[in-house]
Amino acid sequence: MKHLLDAIKKRESRRDYLRFPIEKEKVAKLNELIESFNDKNNFTIKLVVEDDELFKSFISSYGLLNGVRNYFALICKKNDYRSMEMLGYYGKLLVLEATNMGLSTCWVGGTYDKAKAKSSLNVKDDEELTAIIVVGYSREDKGLKEKITKTLTKRKTKDVKEMYYTNEVVPENFINGIRAVQKAPSAMNKQPVYFTYNQGKVIARVNGNNIFNALDLGIALLHFKIGSQTPNDWYYEDDHYSLIL
Structure with missing residues (x-):
């Protein structure tokens, strides 16, 4: 799990991509992971490579994305939170595994041609194209446009103590989990x-x-598990997820 923690620390969202194709070996490995994830869940993830149609126009991407040719499409039933x-x-x-392959990524909520995406991905009427994750190679150093975009979209990160509640002294691995959640991307x-700790x-x-809340929650659950280095898994009960440290 340490390689995933290293990826959390290293990974940052990138918006300007080079037109280098992803190697066949890496595409095969990503598709292998996707197949295993799809098999045990009620969703569908697809990897699309060498297709720039969704982000081709300035209007579709608001000029915030450039050179996109590969992406993951995240699909599930409507209202299946x-x-x-x-x-x-x-x-x-997938993002963290791609990071460890030397690939860059960016979560995209709506700056793409959704109608074209649903058609090309064969998204059914009762399904939701929940998100797109752009993936590919980016320049080692950010260009001026990408630096400006990052500055404009950057917001203050919550302090660790703002992210949980407890009446107890919490163990170190709990704090490590929260620190990893600090680095988790979230909408806006x-x-x-929000986390609580009790015995x-x-x-x-x-x-x-x-x-957006659903995606943010799932991302945070993964970050906490990786940061805390616990072998235990989250489980759903009532209206929340629980984990035993």
């Missing part, structure tokens, strides 16, 4: 996931069911 949460979890796991960087049990929840 548990599956959306797991798309956040496993989508982020709102960091909506070794961790609870994670968000207020309100919507696509």
Whole structure:
């Protein structure tokens, strides 16, 4: 799990991509991971390579993305928030594995041609194209445009103590988990996931069911598990996820 923690520390969102193709060996490895994730969940993740149609126009990407030719498509049934949460979890796991392959990524909520995407991906009427994750090679150093975009979209990160509640002295691995969650991407960087700790049990929840909260929760669950280095898994009960440290 240490290689995933290293990827969390190293990974940053990139928006300007080189037109180098992803090697066949890496595509095969990513597809192998995707197949294993799809098999045990009620969602579908697809990897599309060498296709620039979704982000071709300036209007579609608002000029924030450039050179995109490869992406993961995250699909599940409409209003299936548990599956959306797991798309956040496993989508982020793909991002970290891609990072360790030397690839860059960027989560995209809506700056692409959604109608064209749903058609080309054969998204059914009862399904939701929950998110797109751009993947590929980026320049080692950011260009001026990408630096400006990052500055404009950067927001303050919550302090560790703002992200959880407890009446107890928490163990070090809990704090390490929260610190990893600090680095988790979230819609508008709102960091909506809140944790509680009680006698070794961790609870994670968000207020309100919507696509972005669901994705943010799933991503945060993965970051906490990796940061805390626990072998235990999250499980869903009532209206929240629980984990025993």
